[in-house]
Amino acid sequence: MKNSSPYYTRTAQMLHWIMAIIFIAAWLIGFYSGNFLSYDVDGSFKGQVISLHKNIATTIIFLVVIRLFWRYTHPAPQLPDSMSATMKVLAHLGHLALYLMLLALPITGCLFSWSAGHPAPVLYLFEIPRLVQDNPELLAIVKPVHIYLSWFAGFLVIGHLAAALKHHFIDKDNVLKSMTRQK
Numbered sequence: 001m002k003n004s005s006p007y008y009t010r011t012a013q014m015l016h017w018i019m020a021i022i023f024i025a026a027w028l029i030g031f032y033s034g035n036f037l038s039y040d041v042d043g044s045f046k047g048q049v050i051s052l053h054k055n056i057a058t059t060i061i062f063l064v065v066i067r068l069f070w071r072y073t074h075p076a077p078q079l080p081d082s083m084s085a086t087m088k089v090l091a092h093l094g095h096l097a098l099y100l101m102l103l104a105l106p107i108t109g110c111l112f113s114w115s116a117g118h119p120a121p122v123l124y125l126f127e128i129p130r131l132v133q134d135n136p137e138l139l140a141i142v143k144p145v146h147i148y149l150s151w152f153a154g155f156l157v158i159g160h161l162a163a164a165l166k167h168h169f170i171d172k173d174n175v176l177k178s179m180t181r182q183k
């Protein structure tokens with residue numbers, strides 16, 4: 001199925017920007033807690049910051065299911081003809097990697113929390129039912145995986161942003177507009 005419109009649908013645009021804000025906010029809060037706060041010095045404040053990180057980030061799990069369904073049923077606009085075949089492949093691989101991060105980070109984050117004996121709360125409203133109990137062996141795996149994936153995702157998002165700005169200001173094509181406009 002090909003999309004003949006040069007623009008993403010309104011729904012796809014809204015999902016993109018809402019998830020971008022949530023993802024970047026969760027990333028910054030997680031990074032702040034993981035690298036600038038310690039339980040010894042900051043005590044319960046660190047606990048509150050991690051809780052905020054989780055309550056925001058778990059929403060991605062629900063949104064990504066809707067987003068993947070929407071992406072499957074509403075194909076993306078074509079990339080500009082001015083892009084080389086190699087650049088098109090790189091763009092598709094970059095997008096695929098971003099989708100994988102939208103799945104892998106919340107999943108490893110929940111496994112990280114559960115295996116450490118903590119909940120995975122959503123918007124301070126409810127908790128995702130625990131799929132694993134306290135498990136130090138699993139924790140030793142999912143904790144570094146969550147942290148390394150989060151750094152990888154940080155570089156991917158920076159690359160994605162840089163590519164969008166290059167398309168808009170240097171190539172002067174329709175790529176950024178396809179995610180912001182309808183006409």
Ligand code: HEM
Binds near residue numbers: 028030
């Ligand atoms: C979009 C989803 C997510 C993103 C982008 C993300 C990003 C991050 C980042 C950047 C860090 C800091 C890494 C470091 O120490 O350098 C982190 C840590 C952490 N994340 Fe996530 N995360 C996400 C989802 C989740 C979820 C859903 C949970 C749990 C329900 C979670 C639990 C944690 C915990 C417990 C830490 C350790 C914080 C600390 O040690 O202070 N994350 N995350």
